[in-house]
Amino acid sequence: MKPVKIGICGLGTVGSGTFNVISRNQRDINARAGCDIIISQIGARRDNPNCNTGDTAVSRDIFDVVRNPDIDIVVELIGGTSVAKDLVLEAIANGKHVVTANKALIAEHGNEIFQKAKAAGVTVAFEAAVAGGIPIIKAIREGLSANSIEWLAGIINGTGNFILTEMRDKGRAFDDVLKEAQALGYAEADPTFDVEGIDAAHKLVILASIAFGMPLQFDKVFTEGITKITAEDVSYAQELGYRIKHLGIAKRGENGVELRVHPTLVSDKQLIANVDGVMNAVMVKGDAVGPTLYYGAGAGAEPTASAVVADVVDLARTLTADPEHRVPHLGFQPNELSDLTVLPMSEVSTGYYVRMNAEDKTGVLSTITQILSDAGVSIEALIQKEQAENVDTVPIILLTNRALEQHLLNAIEKIQALPTVVGDVTHIRVESLS
Amino acid sequence: MKPVKIGICGLGTVGSGTFNVISRNQRDINARAGCDIIISQIGARRDNPNCNTGDTAVSRDIFDVVRNPDIDIVVELIGGTSVAKDLVLEAIANGKHVVTANKALIAEHGNEIFQKAKAAGVTVAFEAAVAGGIPIIKAIREGLSANSIEWLAGIINGTGNFILTEMRDKGRAFDDVLKEAQALGYAEADPTFDVEGIDAAHKLVILASIAFGMPLQFDKVFTEGITKITAEDVSYAQELGYRIKHLGIAKRGENGVELRVHPTLVSDKQLIANVDGVMNAVMVKGDAVGPTLYYGAGAGAEPTASAVVADVVDLARTLTADPEHRVPHLGFQPNELSDLTVLPMSEVSTGYYVRMNAEDKTGVLSTITQILSDAGVSIEALIQKEQAENVDTVPIILLTNRALEQHLLNAIEKIQALPTVVGDVTHIRVESLS
Structure with missing residues (x-):
């Protein structure tokens, strides 16, 4: 078979990882692909010291790559949603297949990109x-x-996940661990995308669309970060037999689809509760297969390159195939995507971990449990701590059975208004994942 | 696209599961495949009460299915290696693609089957x-x-895995749990294939060939069952921070490839050590991606059907593709398979758990440790138990560092010959999986 020529746009962490993996494992990769995969050109504003590009042609204008008539597959690794979008659309217009690691681009502009790719008979791969x-x-x-x-x-x-793991293992505070994560290079100087769940929301919407066969709807994802999780919440959760994980959850129900990213209590008996540090894992429940789980490194130069190159090999294998027979971008044929409703969070039901500080007086606890009961929220477990010295209040921790989020919020509003309850009432969702 | 017609041979557990999954999820499956997938014929010696085949044509001679000119894909779910082999080879000769769940057939006859499939331009899928x-x-x-x-x-x-999990959770003996597994339908009346590791060896050799790009070599797998694992071994392992799992391990080293199935001590901090009951999990370590893990149900009607139908969808998607561009059977192009040497067990090195009963006399322990040291086996941890009432000996449990199996066996031979050591010396291999 004739060789497949690729052009790599962007020579940052993932770009250099991709170059290095292809160079190092060339023999195995070609033996799997059934043809030679050749890096014909690199587009990068600057060199990367982690990457010896040798004789490979390097252009300082990344658009040279998408205009190079020799190139079959454009590998977009510059990130962001502006230049990257122009680059990908121009590559498609020029009849080139695209491989990208860009979650924001796919989550926010995937519908448009896939439509143009289909019209041009090319594939955009984004493992x-x-x-x-x-x-x-x-x-x-x-x-x-x-x-x-x-x-x-x-x-x-x-x-x-690194931050939550450190908080649990060492009883440390969120801010403290975040600083360490930044020093280790796990978190950006501006950590908003990671700790507020935006990055997870980008990824969740992609997984959900593929799982359920619906167009990408990034703006409909409910997103709550981990910045308000305290060391005490982590510790109380453990006492109750749970771990707090920042999960992206997509669930199909009778009334619609839930798309939500938030801190979640998961039983420590669940495999996913034991996924620690910077590692990623995704559980998928199918009606035939039951629960499955996939675990590995979610970031980093070579782990990400592993997925990029797998997409290149897949494309090399299907380059000559009839475009109608390739795996569709969102798993389902484009004309078969359904218009499932995404539910607002108030209509979602989960269990809840609820924590508050209350005065240690007779009747306080019964008032609180009455309010919950009136709202239709039943209690599964309760921890009432001893009053600490020099503190007027005691922490009360409740675990509720499944209830509608709106019902819980109604109850919390009333509890918060009690003169005997001091400060905010915290609630964290609980999922059984079964 | 024109419909893809399949014929199901065998209507046992997996056959009926396959029929039911395709019938129930027809809409989603067709929307993914991009064409209608139709069950045109079933070949089965008898009906299955779990499966209402309705109007589907059923033939009592399964060979009718492979001779039916209408059928594109033959799904072989009869099991075994004699009739199943004839059936698959005739399907291939008739130009039909094949999907099978038959590990024994692929492990023992895959090389021949793949060769014939390639010559005929068809694919044999076996997820x-x-x-x-x-x-x-x-x-x-x-x-x-x-x-x-x-x-x-x-x-x-x-x-x-179910047996080992029950032994750990409840301190039960092997034979006792095996009887329960048989009653629950998890184990066959003759449990040899499962408990002696033959079933695992079939699967391991398939995974190894795909991972390393080498022909299937079932006869070279070292296979040791779990029948000799005692409740005490399970309990001592736990005391040392380990769990005993029956693992299939394939490892590529400088001198060759290790292919081995045996009980293995794994640290309880490893995700795979926490995979319990009848569930399966496979860890795969790639040089770029690092460690990854895949978890789910390893058997049962619909979990297995899930994989069968996924293969059917894959085939439907690539039916019109140039055969040279399909994913090769063993991952690598057939002419690129390598003749890696499979190492004999004596040349493999792992850590070891060693248990023996010795007289509680001065000098016994030092003699034993001296023998190990002379053989080149160093000790990482040691538990010496108190002498129980009415027993003349004490159990000694050792954990060794990595050593060549031959060196350990030499040491065990000498230890076993000591007059102060009573009964057999047990050894179970330890793997760090990192």
Whole structure:
């Protein structure tokens, strides 16, 4: 077979990782692809000291790559949603296949990009956009194609998982661990995307669309970060037999689809509760297969490159195929996507961990439990701590059974208004994942 | 696109599961495949009460299915290696693609079958043959195609894992749990294939060939069952921070490839050590991606059907593709398979758990440790138990550092010959999986 020529745009962490993996494993990769995969050109504003590009042609204008008539596949690794979008659309217009690791681009502009790709008869591959090296898109889109997917839940942001793991292991505070994560290079100087759940929301919306066969709807994802999780919450959760994980959850129900990213209590007996540090894992529940789990590194130069290169090999294998027979971008044929309603958070029901500080007086606890009961929220477990010295209040920790979020919020509003309850009432959602 | 017609041979557990999954999820499956997938014919010696085949044509001679000119894909679910082999070879000769869940057939006759399939321009798909519904073959063959795979280790027999889990959780004896597994339908009346590791060896050899790009060599797998594991071994292992898992391990080293199935001590901090009951999990370590893990149900009607139907969808998607561009059977192009040497067990090195009963006399322990040291085996941890009432000996439990199996066996031979050591010396291998 004739060689497949690729052009790499962007020579940052993932770009250099991709170059290095292809160079190092060239023999194995070609033996798998059934043809030679050649890096014909690199587009990068500057060199990368982690990457010896040797004789490979390097252009300082990344658009040279998408205009190079020799190139079959454009690998977009510059990130962001402005230049990257122009680059990808121009590549498609020029009849080139695209491989990208850009979750924001796919989550926010995927519908438009896939439509243009289909019209041009090319494929846009994006395995590396979700959970780094874990072949999770392939698993859902191809490996579980027999199933009606009921739900999926993932630890899909390594930075957040690192922070929560450190908080649990060492009883440290959020801010303290965040600073360490920044020093270690796990978190950006501006950590908003990671700790507020935006990065996870980008990835979740991609997984959900593939699982349920619906267009990408990034603006409909409910997103709550981990910045308000305290060391005490982590510790109380442990006492109750749970761990707090920042999960992206997509669930299909009778009334619509839930798309939500938030801190979640998960039983410590669950495999996913034991996924620690910067590692990622995604659980997928199919009606035929039951629960499955996929675990691996969610970021980093070579883990992400692993997914990028797998997409290149897939494309090399299908380059001559009739475009109608390729795996569709969102798993389902474009004309078969459904217009499932995304539910507002108030209509979602989960269990809840609720923590508050209350005066240690007779009747306080019964008033609180009465308010919850009136709102339709039943209590599964309760911890009332001893009053600490020099403190007028005691912490009360409740675990509720499944209830509608709106019902819980109604109850919390009333509890918060009690003169005997001091400060904010915290609530964190609980998922059984079964 | 024109419909794809399949014929199901065998209507046992997996056959009926396949029929039911396709019937129930027809809409989603067709929307993913991009064409209608139609069950045109079933070949089965008898009906299955779990499966209402309705109007579907049923033939009592399964060979009718492979001779039916209408059928594109033959789904072989009869099991065994004699009739199944004839059936698959005739299907190939008739130009039909094949999907099978038959691990024994692929492990023992795969080389011949793949060769004939390639000559005929058809594909034989076998995702369901390993780890049931977990898309592990797809993960290694496609998802990790960028990587040089260093090793893989899997819990790939649910029966064995159920037995070991029960032994640990409840302190029960092997024979006792085996009887329960038989009553629950997890183990066959003749449990040899499961508890002696033959089933796991079938699956391991398939995974190893795909990971390393080498022909299937079932006869070279070292296989040791779990029948000799005692409740005390399980309990001592726990005391040392380990769990005993029956793992299939394939590892590539400088001198060759290790292919081995045996009980293994794994640190309880490892995710795979926490995979319990009948569930399966496979860890795969690639040089770029690092460690990854895939978890799910390894058997059962619908989990296995999930993999069977995924293969059907894959085939439907590539039916019109140039055969040269399909994913090769063993991940690597047939002319690129390498003749890696499979190492004999004596040349493999691991850590060891060693247990013996010795007289409680001065000098016994020092003699034993001296023998190990002379053989080149160093000790990492040691538990010496108190002498129980009415017993003349004390159990001595050792954990060794990595050593060549031959060196350990030499030492054990000498230890066993000591007059102060009573009964057999047990050794179980320890793997760090990192």
